[in-house]
Amino acid sequence: xQLRRLIPALFIQNGLIVRSEDFSIHQIxxxxxxxxxxYNQWNVDELIYVDxxxxxxxxxxxxxxxxxxxxxxxxxxxxxxxxxxxxxxFGGGIRKIEDVDVRIRNGADKVxxxxxxxxxxxxxxxxxxxYGNQCCVISADYRMVDGSPMLFTNMGTRNTGVNVLDxxxxxxxxxxxxxxxxxxxxxxxxxxxxxxxxxxxxxxxRLPVIACGGAATIEDxxxxxxxxxxxxxxxxxMFHFTExxxxxxxxxxxxxxxxxx
Amino acid sequence: MSDRKYLVHxxxxxxIEYCKNCVAPSSSAIPLAFDEEGVCSGCRVSGQRDxxxxxxxxxxxxxxxxxxxxxxxxxxxxIIPVSGGKDxxxxxxxxxxxxxxxxxxxxxxxxxxxxxxxxxxxxMKEVFGVDHMFFTPSIHVLQTLNRMGMLMxxxxxxxxxxxxxxxxxRVALQFNVPLIIWGEHGFMDIGGMHSYNDFVEFTYRYRHxxxxxxxxxYDFLEAAPSYGESLEKKDxxxxxxxxxxxxxxxxxxxxxxxxYVPWEANVHGEMVKKEYGFLESEEPFERTxxxxxxxxxxxxxxxxxxxxxxxxxxxxxxxxxxxxIRAGKMTREEAIEIVRQRDHIKSKDxxxxxxxxxxxxxxxxxxxxxxxxxRVWWKGQNGEWVKDNLWDE
Numbered sequence: 001x002q003l004r005r006l007i008p009a010l011f012i013q014n015g016l017i018v019r020s021e022d023f024s025i026h027q028i029x030x031x032x033x034x035x036x037x038x039y040n041q042w043n044v045d046e047l048i049y050v051d052x053x054x055x056x057x058x059x060x061x062x063x064x065x066x067x068x069x070x071x072x073x074x075x076x077x078x079x080x081x082x083x084x085x086x087x088x089x090f091g092g093g094i095r096k097i098e099d100v101d102v103r104i105r106n107g108a109d110k111v112x113x114x115x116x117x118x119x120x121x122x123x124x125x126x127x128x129x130x131y132g133n134q135c136c137v138i139s140a141d142y143r144m145v146d147g148s149p150m151l152f153t154n155m156g157t158r159n160t161g162v163n164v165l166d167x168x169x170x171x172x173x174x175x176x177x178x179x180x181x182x183x184x185x186x187x188x189x190x191x192x193x194x195x196x197x198x199x200x201x202x203x204x205x206r207l208p209v210i211a212c213g214g215a216a217t218i219e220d221x222x223x224x225x226x227x228x229x230x231x232x233x234x235x236x237x238m239f240h241f242t243e244x245x246x247x248x249x250x251x252x253x254x255x256x257x258x259x260x261x
Numbered sequence: 262m263s264d265r266k267y268l269v270h271x272x273x274x275x276x277i278e279y280c281k282n283c284v285a286p287s288s289s290a291i292p293l294a295f296d297e298e299g300v301c302s303g304c305r306v307s308g309q310r311d312x313x314x315x316x317x318x319x320x321x322x323x324x325x326x327x328x329x330x331x332x333x334x335x336x337x338x339x340i341i342p343v344s345g346g347k348d349x350x351x352x353x354x355x356x357x358x359x360x361x362x363x364x365x366x367x368x369x370x371x372x373x374x375x376x377x378x379x380x381x382x383x384x385m386k387e388v389f390g391v392d393h394m395f396f397t398p399s400i401h402v403l404q405t406l407n408r409m410g411m412l413m414x415x416x417x418x419x420x421x422x423x424x425x426x427x428x429x430x431r432v433a434l435q436f437n438v439p440l441i442i443w444g445e446h447g448f449m450d451i452g453g454m455h456s457y458n459d460f461v462e463f464t465y466r467y468r469h470x471x472x473x474x475x476x477x478x479y480d481f482l483e484a485a486p487s488y489g490e491s492l493e494k495k496d497x498x499x500x501x502x503x504x505x506x507x508x509x510x511x512x513x514x515x516x517x518x519x520x521y522v523p524w525e526a527n528v529h530g531e532m533v534k535k536e537y538g539f540l541e542s543e544e545p546f547e548r549t550x551x552x553x554x555x556x557x558x559x560x561x562x563x564x565x566x567x568x569x570x571x572x573x574x575x576x577x578x579x580x581x582x583x584x585x586i587r588a589g590k591m592t593r594e595e596a597i598e599i600v601r602q603r604d605h606i607k608s609k610d611x612x613x614x615x616x617x618x619x620x621x622x623x624x625x626x627x628x629x630x631x632x633x634x635x636r637v638w639w640k641g642q643n644g645e646w647v648k649d650n651l652w653d654e
Contacts, residue, residue, distance in 0.1 A: 038466045
């Protein structure tokens with residue numbers, strides 16, 4: 001039986017890791033490379049980084065820090081790759097196959113995309129044929145609109161009018177390898193995962209589904225694994241705040257006999 | 262990005278932005294973000310405090326503390342790292358006198374205590390009736406770390422930031438006391454780094470990256486010969502952070518009580534003066550108007566803070582006025598005037614520090630100038646240093 005995964009998801013804005021809430025409030029947490037180094041010490045299953053910078057401006061803000069500044073997404077991925085030895089998924093701003101090439105060439109193992117996949121579906125096919133289906137993760141960002149989970153693009157600002165479950169089915173036929181199911185309404189709210197949509201998404205596709213949005217405590221992870229067939233759980237904020245958050249979560253999951261590494 | 266090259270007149274770096282509510286600059290040394298209305302995360306998070314159900318938080322704290330209370334009274338219930346400042350008094354007041362815990366107080370003494378700071382620290386043991394561990398590293402090593410910190414990162418007080426956030430963890434392991442009670446989360450308080458919903462706790466990464474700026478004891482050991490200094494591994498035990506395995510063995514955990522008890526420094530300051538005999542500084546500071554903050558280290562409000570001005574173009578007067586604006590004790594206009602008068606002052610404690618480490622003022626200035634951030638400073642028409650100012654907005 002396949003091992004279920006627990007994945008820290010990190011959001012980068014202008015070169016720094018941010019705490020995200022509702023896709024709109026972003027507080028600066030710290031340096032992308034230091035964060036990766038700590039997760040590497042914790043032996044995490046894999047890492048997902050999403051660059052949510054609105055402008056192509058990258059700066060670590062302080063020159064008196066041991067890790068000096070960087071000026072591009074390439075430098076950031078290279079910096080992370082040097083300290084992090086687990087599968088690395090990188091996303092944000094991917095609109096063409098060359099954007100994927102840059103990320104893979106600099107050390108990413110997979111890419112994750114939302115707006116690019118919706119606006120240019122052939123990009124998904126291109127990634128799958130060049131790098132294999134497993135390389136292409138679709139971030140299906142959704143909000144509940146009149147009781148239905150609707151796909152949003154452009155960093156959660158644009159309602160596509162497409163039901164996210166229909167979108168997931170389409171992504172599978174286009175050649176995506178994995179679905180990152182991200183509940184915008186729950187982002188940074190620590191109000192628990194959206195079990196219903198996670199279950200319906202898992203029914204809608206044979207692809208692995210990574211559930212994200214709403215984690216507050218380790219119990220939330222346990223509940224998702226017990227009550228849904230999700231292949232993986234991702235969480236952002238909560239891994240930043242408590243010591244040994246990741247290894248502790250893994251220990252608790254094992255105690256509940258959940259099949260994790 | 263900064264490639265550490267300075268622009269010269271008439272070019273200049275991108276304009277510094279200031280918070281529309283307080284006076285925090287975009288060049289902030291601590292993580293700080295502005296929202297679409299131009300208000301900083303520090304003000305936004307500070308505004309959350311009114312919406313928190315503090316009664317519920319106090320109950321949560323009580324439950325949490327009860328889990329750690331020594332069952333048979335054969336050990337301390339928790340550790341409180343203290344400098345002897347108003348916050349140390351408030352922490353001990355809450356934990357010992359309100360919540361009824363038996364804490365062990367732990368102090369890292371970096372050999373720069375002000376006389377008033379030292380009086381306050383000694384007074385704690387008596388007024389609270391608690392045990393207190395007082396620890397001073399070797400003066401020779403402290404002098405070395407002062408010089409090296411200044412040369413490596415423009416901060417003579419690295420040893421203090423690292424020591425304060427390492428020694429109590431080492432003591433927690435040694436005494437098998439898993440719970441450490443910190444006061445406020447500094448970066449959350451000033452910069453709004455986290456939400457009150459996060460219940461953020463102390464982590465190695467926060468200490469390593471933010472408090473120690475990514476440097477550890479081994480960086481100093483390795484760099485010492487290139488600065489003409491002599492350090493051995495055995496000199497640096499105080500600053501060695503325990504391994505994850507050791508932390509796990511005892512289950513060490515550090516909470517910030519500002520998540521559980523409303524934190525208002527001005528109110529606490531008055532209370533601890535009245536109830537516990539806490540003393541304000543007898544002499545005013547040059548770089549800040551507050552007399553009851555950062556009394557422990559004589560350079561903290563002085564030349565250490567001046568380096569922040571040299572690097573990022575602002576100092577503690579900015580930090581303190583930001584806090585007081587958010588607390589409703591000051592208008593933005595009043596703050597601007599205070600910042601204009603104080604942020605740039607080269608304070609007279611510099612002479613004590615120069616004497617302590619054997620440097621000249623010329624050497625200090627020369628080293629300081631290499632840390633001016635090119636995002637903030639540029640060279641004017643006559644080669645002088647120029648920066649944006651709050652009052653020119």
